[in-house]
Amino acid sequence: MIKLSQPQIPEEAISDVVSILRNGQLVHGEYCNEFEKELADYLGVKHTLLVSSGTAALHVSLLALGIGPGDAVIVPDFTFTATANVVEMAGAKTVIVDVEETSYNLDPVKLEEKIKSWNGSEQLKAIMPVLEFGNPTNLKRYREIANHYGLLLIEDAACALGASDGELKVGSVGELGCFSFHPRKTLTTGEGGAITTNDSALYEQASLIRNHGMTRTDKGVEFKRIGLNYRLTNFQAAIGRRILPSLDKWISTRRQLASYYTDSLKPLEAAGMLKLPEIHDGHSLQTYMIVLNEKFNRDDVIVALKERGIEANLGAQSMTTLGLFSKVNAQSCSVGSNLYRKGLALPLHEHLDFDDISKVVASLICELK
Numbered sequence: 001m002i003k004l005s006q007p008q009i010p011e012e013a014i015s016d017v018v019s020i021l022r023n024g025q026l027v028h029g030e031y032c033n034e035f036e037k038e039l040a041d042y043l044g045v046k047h048t049l050l051v052s053s054g055t056a057a058l059h060v061s062l063l064a065l066g067i068g069p070g071d072a073v074i075v076p077d078f079t080f081t082a083t084a085n086v087v088e089m090a091g092a093k094t095v096i097v098d099v100e101e102t103s104y105n106l107d108p109v110k111l112e113e114k115i116k117s118w119n120g121s122e123q124l125k126a127i128m129p130v131l132e133f134g135n136p137t138n139l140k141r142y143r144e145i146a147n148h149y150g151l152l153l154i155e156d157a158a159c160a161l162g163a164s165d166g167e168l169k170v171g172s173v174g175e176l177g178c179f180s181f182h183p184r185k186t187l188t189t190g191e192g193g194a195i196t197t198n199d200s201a202l203y204e205q206a207s208l209i210r211n212h213g214m215t216r217t218d219k220g221v222e223f224k225r226i227g228l229n230y231r232l233t234n235f236q237a238a239i240g241r242r243i244l245p246s247l248d249k250w251i252s253t254r255r256q257l258a259s260y261y262t263d264s265l266k267p268l269e270a271a272g273m274l275k276l277p278e279i280h281d282g283h284s285l286q287t288y289m290i291v292l293n294e295k296f297n298r299d300d301v302i303v304a305l306k307e308r309g310i311e312a313n314l315g316a317q318s319m320t321t322l323g324l325f326s327k328v329n330a331q332s333c334s335v336g337s338n339l340y341r342k343g344l345a346l347p348l349h350e351h352l353d354f355d356d357i358s359k360v361v362a363s364l365i366c367e368l369k
């Protein structure tokens with residue numbers, strides 16, 4: 001079976017985990033502190049804070065910014081539901097804006113239209129774009145738009161660790177950046193996540209929220225604010241530390257495989273069977289998603305590929321289509337809802353080679369004929 005994704009935990013990570021389990025500190029400890037420093041170095045940011053998941057990273061970010069009831073946050077229509085869920089869980093209102101047809105990222109034109117025409121009773125506070133599947137397209141635009149309209153920028157970079165737009169690393173552009181280490185992402189610790197920021201006051205608030213609002217002083221433990229427990233374990237951090245040195249090599253393999261997909265699938269695009277993604281050079285693709293022509297049933301194609309030994313899946317959800325969130329613009333996200341219906345995620349991970357990709361492409365050609 002050619003798998004959609006395939007996490008690989010290095011042997012040294014397994015030894016580290018075993019030794020921590022035998023006699024180490026289990027929750028937040030030395031490995032967490034070291035991994036935070038290494039991640040901050042890798043991303044070129046002042047602060048990194050490990051948390052228990054990408055969802056926790058997003059939730060803590062909103063709380064650290066003081067976003068809650070009476071506020072509104074813009075999220076893209078096409079994403080994983082966590083992006084919109086956390087806004088609602090923080091007590092704020094999600095405002096859903098459509099995405100671009102080929103980058104799959106929040107559409108900057110529609111974003112600006114929405115900001116300009118905002119007349120809701122809530123105060124528009126922040127934009128939370130997703131660097132979908134590891135594609136950093138528009139990141140600079142989002143920063144400019146946020147600055148121009150006096151909004152905060154939270155990057156949902158859950159699946160975009162290692163991506164960059166020129167000199168700008170994903171995670172270093174927003175007030176806060178959020179990453180996930182779920183097994184479906186390139187660097188995994190099982191569950192896990194991280195928050196990045198260059199703002200020391202925000203870092204302070206986020207670290208308090210992560211750990212019950214608690215801090216240790218000479219006088220003992222002090223409770224400074226209301227908080228949660230979103231800590232990562234020490235043994236999960238040990239896994240992340242062993243993977244991080246390989247990350248750039250893995251990303252480079254993923255880039256080669258992605259461009260091989262693009263070259264091989266161009267004839268199918270020319271024949272009108274599918275649309276290919278437009279991906280920024282600085283991507284760190286977690287998923288290679290194509291969009292099938294209207295005439296194909298995506299779910300049938302997934303089943304047919306499985307019979308040929310290839311695991312494929314849908315890419316992400318459309319927030320308006322799910323019907324769980326604000327219905328303000330329920331009719332208007334035609335691009336996101338089409339990506340949800342016709343998007344097909346193909347196998348992409350660092351243990352594949354060009355032969356595997358050729359096999360996927362050949363199978364797809366057979367199925368779409």
Ligand SMILES: *Cc1c(COP(=O)(O)O)cnc(C)c1O
Binds near residue numbers: 053130159180193
């Ligand atoms: C994976 C993902 C999340 C959630 O991360 P978890 O670690 O699974 O909580 C949030 N947003 C996006 C865009 C994701 O891809």
